Amino acid sequence: AAAAIDYIRRSQAGLLPRLSHPRPSDSSDILGLDPATRASLDLLRTRDGETEHTLFAAVSRTVTAAGSRMLADWIAAPLTDPERIARRQAGWVWLLDKPGIRDDLRASLRAAPDMARALGRLSLGRGQPRDAVAIRLALGVAREIGTILNRHENLPPIMEQAVRHLDRAHDLQDLLGRALSENPPARMDDGGIIASGYDAELDTQRELRDGSRRVIAALQQEYATEFGIANLKIRHHAQLGYVIEVPAAAGARLRGREDLIMRQGTASASRFSTERLVSLDQQIAQAAENAGLRERHLFTQVVGRILDEAALPDMAAALSCIDIAQSCAVLAGGGTWCCPAVGTDTSFVIRAGRHPVVEAALPRNARFTPNDCDLEPDHRVMLLTGPNMAGKSTFLRQTALAVILAQAGLPVAAQSMRIGVVDRLFSRVGASDDLARGRSTFMVEMTETAAILNQAGPRSLVVVDEIGRGTSTLDGLAIAWAVLETLHSTLRCRAIFATHFHELAELADSMPRLSPHTMSVREWKGQVIFQHEVVPGSARRSWGVHVARLAGVPEPVVRRAGRLLSMLEKERGRQAPPLPLFEQAAADVPDAPSTPALPPAAMELITELDPDALSPRTALEMLYKLKKLLKP
Structure with missing residues (x-):
């Protein structure tokens, strides 16, 4: 500091x-938000630096x-x-x-x-x-x-x-009401800041200054009559002070007068001065200077009172x-936003949630499809599969934005919401590189994944999309599998894991708190209709060829890709198991010797245990009990 x-x-x-x-x-x-999460969610600015399509613009x-x-x-x-x-x-x-x-x-x-x-x-x-x-x-x-x-x-x-x-x-308000004029100028040098009646000395100087101006007007009329020049003017010149200004033709008649001093002649006008004008100019200048100095002094006092x-x-x-x-x-007030309930437990339920930024950008007659998000403790990890362009990324981001709005104390775009406080939020949605720092897209992805795995905890929320997509299929599947296991069993955080590795849905049998979901898709007359709904289950296709057609890839290329996809799917069905890593992992493990059956009492104790609810001391006591039950 x-x-x-x-x-x-x-x-x-x-x-x-x-x-x-x-x-x-x-x-x-x-709430902990790392730079990658802030950039991913477009909270105050988009990645392009714009402010229009941001969370702030949608809710303000x-x-x-x-x-x-x-x-x-x-x-x-x-x-x-x-x-x-x-x-x-x-x-x-x-x-x-x-x-x-x-x-x-x-x-x-x-x-x-x-x-x-x-x-x-x-x-x-x-x-x-x-x-x-x-x-x-x-x-x-x-x-x-x-x-x-x-x-x-x-x-x-x-x-x-x-x-x-x-x-x-209140005293300051009364002071400013008396001291400041109703419509002060924009700049200090223009004067007129302090109201009349606030300071007697300033009023005196202003009266002298403004009264002299009336004297100038009267003197102008007097000289016009005396010299017989109706268009005679008394003007103030920056270098000459107050001067009599007449047309050049009239000036030729006045040059012989002893009471006039020729100051300047131009092609169109002649300027003269008199001793009376010189004296009056000095008085007016002194009065204006005194008034300006006094006004500055008073304004400084007012500013000091404000700052105090x-x-x-x-x-x-x-x-x-x-x-x-x-x-x-x-x-x-429109009734489509709710007041979320935020507690100290680990609950997490959003009913009919929506993406506020996407919804705000939709045409007036379009409707956003709401979705539920249930990450309660007994199924705290959601595995989300489904095709491209079906809304996975939107669902991930709207869940993260709902947490930010809820914990900021603001309304949430949902029918209802109940969550336990999230201590850290990680959002890894969308691929980008950082070539200026020598990092490829996959390297950026792995760096952000490392940050999540090193910092997330049981009260964190992690929303990630397509972990492992920047490398080979088997490498990517292995990384995604390992990350998913860590989120579920080691970090034990609330998470939404979106992926195109559909084989990971098979892990639900070995991960009790993993909940497979997918984006609903319908086929109609050879066309694919994305319903943008999150439903239980897992996808078996990604519809990438269909998305290629939507993007404008030439039709011959799309048809060729479709034929190749069918051929590869048939070939894989004949030669490869549904999840090769499972089979490979099982093949690498030698046959273990058979173990004797556990005593019924030990089996009952293990069945009733809830590992997530055990304190360290209670866990140690359970180990001693099991050891005692297993003694021959």
């Missing part, structure tokens, strides 16, 4: 912005810039504390059945300027008059919103806290929080 402050001080020429006290942050309070209904920034922070750093999550949810749930209050809050918030940005500029000495006016307007909006919410009893805690922060800084008000950062945060609450209430 000290190094950061030193950098700011040096880079800002000694000036420091308004800084809050450092606060300790525990990484366990925030905020009306203030500060509210949008806080919502982005919530999405980027979801929570792992169910109590804090419930506090956030309570704010927008309270507004769900109160459309009148929502509309009043939105109308008031639309007038709220960005208080935090204005404070930042003022604290660095870069503020302009309109930044101070922004603080005044924000204070007015805060008082107005506080009045709206104070009309109602039984506010949720997050709203009560916001109201307490909004109901402060400790309540402003909390007030800005409260306005942003209320903006997010109304945004969530508007989003969930």
Whole structure:
């Protein structure tokens, strides 16, 4: 923190912005999201750097810039504390059945300027008059919103806290109301920042300055009459000061007068001065300079008073929080978004979940097909097979996004949702290389897989797509098999494992918590119809040739590929077993000597054991019991 402050001080020429006290942050309070997961899910920006088709764009209904920034922070750093999550949810749930209050809050918030940005500029000495006016307007909006919410009893805690922060800084609001003019200029040099009546000395200097202008107007009329030149003007020149300006023809008649001093002649005009004009010019310049200096001094005092008000950062945060609450209430008000239940167990059930970004991009008359996701403890690993373009990647991402929204305290695009807190989320969906760093697509895939296997734990959620596709079939199948075993039996995390290695579905017999699912497909009149539904079971085909046709591959190539596929499938059916690695693994293991049957008591004890529920001490006690039962 000290190094950061030193950098700011040096880079800002000694000036420091308004800084809050450092606060300790525990990484366990925030859902762990590694860079690959953030890039995969397009939370705030897409891989192309765009902001349109992102999770933030799909859920934001905020009306203030500060509210949008806080919502982005919530999405980027979801929570792992169910109590804090419930506090956030309570704010927008309270507004769900109160459309009148929502509309009043939105109308008031639309007038709220960005208080935090204005404070930042003022604290660095870069503020302009309109930044101070922004603080005044924000204070007015805060008082107005506080009045709206104070009309109602039984506010949720997050709203009560916001109201307490909004109901402060009344003295500062009164000061700014008296000190600042109604419509100040954009720049300090333009003057007119401080309101009339606030400072007597400034009013005196302004009267002298503005009164002199009236004197100039009267003097112009006097000279026009005296010299008989109706279009005579008294103008202020940057180098010459106040001068009499007449057309060139009239100027020739005035050059002989002793009371006039010729200052400048051009082809179209002649400029003269008098001792009276010179004296008046000095008086006006002095009055204007004094007024400007006094106004700057007063504005500096006002800015200092603003920066001394400790309540402003909390007030800005409260306005942003209320903006997010109304945004969530508007989003969930249509009835198709739910308030998820987030607890401390390991449950995981989503009913009729949808992908919010894809749904937002659909045409108005199109409908997104919802899907359930059940990763309860007794079937916490879902093996998802099915054809390309059937929606596997969409299903993976929508599940991960639902967790992020739920633990950020926001509505979820689903009929209902109940999950135990996820401590780390890993999403490996979509292939990409990193050639600039010398990493191929497969190397990137394995690097990300390594990160998952080294960091995931029992409370993590892992969604992975096509592990092992960047190498040979047997290598890829072996890697996918080993990774799936590790997720299921070693890490014991909740996971969705999408793959085209359909043989892995056979592992359900040896992995009790593995649940095979597939994407539903129908054939009709020789065409393949993707139904985008996740159903129990496993696929036996990938329909890659059909997808090639959809992509525009020339028809002769598609037909040839179809014939080759049929030939290869027949050849494999004659020569190879369904899962060659199983057969190879069995062939490599020598025949083991037969073991005697276990005593009935030992068999009963083993049958009743639940390894996932055993503590280390209880497991040790069970081993002693088994050893005792197995003694001859």
